[in-house]
Amino acid sequence: MKETLYTIPVNDAINADCECPICKMYRDIENDAIEFTMGPSYMEDDIRMKTDRTGFCKKHISDLYKHKNRLGLALILDTHLKYTIAELEKNKPGSAKAPSLFKKASGEDKINWLRNINASCYICERVNNTFDRYIATIFHLYKTDEDFKSRLMKTKGLCSEHYVLLYDSAKSQVSGNNYNEFISDITKLYHDNLVRVEEDLEWFTDKFDYRNADAPWKNSKDALPRTIIKTNSTVVE
Numbered sequence: 679m680k681e682t683l684y685t686i687p688v689n690d691a692i693n694a695d696c697e698c699p700i701c702k703m704y705r706d707i708e709n710d711a712i713e714f715t716m717g718p719s720y721m722e723d724d725i726r727m728k729t730d731r732t733g734f735c736k737k738h739i740s741d742l743y744k745h746k747n748r749l750g751l752a753l754i755l756d757t758h759l760k761y762t763i764a765e766l767e768k769n770k771p772g773s774a775k776a777p778s779l780f781k782k783a784s785g786e787d788k789i790n791w792l793r794n795i796n797a798s799c800y801i802c803e804r805v806n807n808t809f810d811r812y813i814a815t816i817f818h819l820y821k822t823d824e825d826f827k828s829r830l831m832k833t834k835g836l837c838s839e840h841y842v843l844l845y846d847s848a849k850s851q852v853s854g855n856n857y858n859e860f861i862s863d864i865t866k867l868y869h870d871n872l873v874r875v876e877e878d879l880e881w882f883t884d885k886f887d888y889r890n891a892d893a894p895w896k897n898s899k900d901a902l903p904r905t906i907i908k909t910n911s912t913v914v915e
């Protein structure tokens with residue numbers, strides 16, 4: 679079966695006015711996943727079974743709390759807590775023998791299930807599955823659609839994380855001369871736009887000098903939040 683391609687949302691993100699279209703793609707998928715989780719889906723047994731076993735990371739539990747569906751979140755966390763309590767009672771960590779300092783650990787870890795909960799997040803898993811397909815779609819369009827390629831090159835560039843992501847993914851997505859061309863394209867895109875943002879940020883700092891008080895802001899008023907997208911892939915509010 680042909681894997682799904684997400685040409686419409688990927689094109690939308692490329693056309694958006696932002697410092698990293700891939701950050702925008704990620705945020706859009708993340709918002710959809712939050713809406714999905716706080717929508718009627720949380721009443722479905724199979725979804726609840728999943729959230730019971732994965733829980734949420736710090737970032738996403740805070741997003742879910744901000745969503746204001748307090749009853750929905752309380753119901754999700756209530757069965758999550760019930761699951762946690764039941765597993766704890768089933769595994770009885772108190773009955774474990776103290777591990778010997780001299781013997782190697784036997785491999786028995788009565789709270790491994792809890793380590794898994796702490797390390798997993800329902801929203802992250804949901805987002806990452808879709809996000810991988812978005813990245814594959816970028817490569818597909820780059821290789822097959824000249825217009826997409828030229829629009830990509832006219833975007834405001836990439837954040838550091840997503841430049842590295844495209845760089846690393848290219849190994850399995852493009853071959854031969856296309857590989858070299860892709861790497862040099864995205865490197866130019868990343869570099870030239872870092873230079874642009876750095877100049878804006880420098881002028882932002884220069885504006886603090888009283889001698890520049892009456893000078894125009896140029897493009898530097900929002901240089902700091904735009905820089906933070908480049909350096910940290912994060913929108914600050």
Ligand SMILES: [Zn+2]
Binds near residue numbers: 702838911
């Ligand atoms: Zn990004």
Ligand SMILES: [Zn+2]
Binds near residue numbers: 734736737799800802
């Ligand atoms: Zn998460």
